[in-house]
Amino acid sequence: MDTAYLIETIIKVVVVLLIFSALAGIGTYFERKVLAFMQRRLGPMYVGPFGLLQVAADGVKLFTKEDIVPTNVVAKVFKIAPVITAATAFMAAAAIPFLPQFTLFGYTVHPIVADINIGILYILGIMGIGLYGPLLGGMASANKFSLLSAARTAAVFISYEVVTGLSLLAPIMMVGSLSLIDFNEYQAGGIGDWIIWSQPVAFVLFWIAAFAETGRTPFHLIANDHEIIDGFGTEYSGMRWGLFFIGEYANMFFISFVIPLIFLGGYGDGSFLGALGLLGKMAFFFFFFLWTRAAWPDVRPDQLMWLCWKVLMPLAVINIVITGLVMMF
């Protein structure tokens, strides 16, 4: 492995880390604002112009808060759990091409940290590991509500892994590759080539499962707001809780990148317009996460399981079978 490649990769890792940590913060600002406007409120207004510096104020608060590790918790596990959430969220980003390749000062930059040939499998796997953050955090917390939340989280994540995997199987069969760059090449021909037209069911299923994977509102029983506490994060404070938060928002951003890359043509032909298109699609999917939070109620855990095992999974299997039949003949 030559040094230039190593340096380039390290720079890319740092850039992705910095940009998405910052975006996670700005994401909370957008979430508050969008939710506020949808509920006829103003949202943060006082810190900085239009409350823009609220993010910084929150950051300062999170960083300077006392780091409480309660008695009775399993301290080692308790401390490592938020790191798992944040780390897996960012690790998943390694296989996502955020922009088409471009030339900077005569040097061709591939805005993907590692174009491994099992990209999607890797992303799904890493997001699956992300389950251990809430699970271990909740189990180590010595708090029964955290424990309940951890159990719910495990149930939701494991169930929806099935839907995510199965729904993606059909597009993967069509493209014949697991690399997101190959997915992009497959759809580079324009809107008519987008996989959403040939795989609408897979698209909807994956989108629904994305809400469960990120634990966003219709499936927000991971940290059940109705218990007035923050689910598995109840005992956490300061930056440890902040890591859970960053992980959740980074996950939202990455999923918002992955959905258009797989189903909606990604960055298209790789032109500047295509790159803007990808960012626009990403922005829409991120906005949709906030939008549903304002509009939809949460479902009950049993309804969530019902939806997963009795509706989405059979649909995904049927979708795969039909895709296979169509491809065979």
Add this chain to the structure above:
Amino acid sequence: MKNEQFNNRDVSDSYFLVDIPDYPTDGWGKFTRVVKRTFRGELFVGLWVVLREMIKFDIHTVQYPLEKMPIGPRYRAVHEMKRLWESGTERCIGCGLCEKICISNCIQMDTKIDENSRKEVSEYSINLGRCIFCGYCAEVCPELAITHGGRYENGSEQREHFVMYEDMLTPIDALKAGKQLEFEGFGAITPHEDERVKKTPLSY
């Protein structure tokens, strides 16, 4: 901003019964219900409603320290002491009724005879830490001297927060500028009371 719009609480004519069909009992009924609900697109109605509100941008927030909701004339906040309109002298005659009626014993007053042989209030304070803003003092006052005002922001460093007579008294320049507001609330004379007063019949 006016609060008239909130006064109509009669919503009975916009009530209607929601038509709830019976729950399906057999498997096929449940299945058709799921399919129907899936394709009826009710989720999109919810999405549209919140998006519409966002586009309309009809923000209802009152940015409190900068903006304030109007409060009704009957609101019972920190007391005010009124002056007579004609002479500008204090209305309070030191009768002590307010001190007597106050159910939380928070009015402390002292009176003396002044050089014109009139009773004069020398000390008067209300302990706002004890006052429950019941309005009895304003109701009992024979001179409409003590009333409730609209100043509800009375944060203080200590619970025993007093208001003194001088603080409650309408400043003489505010009175001269005609800025003294008559109390419309609890115990006040109703408007146009003059027209309704009948002469006491003297000849029987």
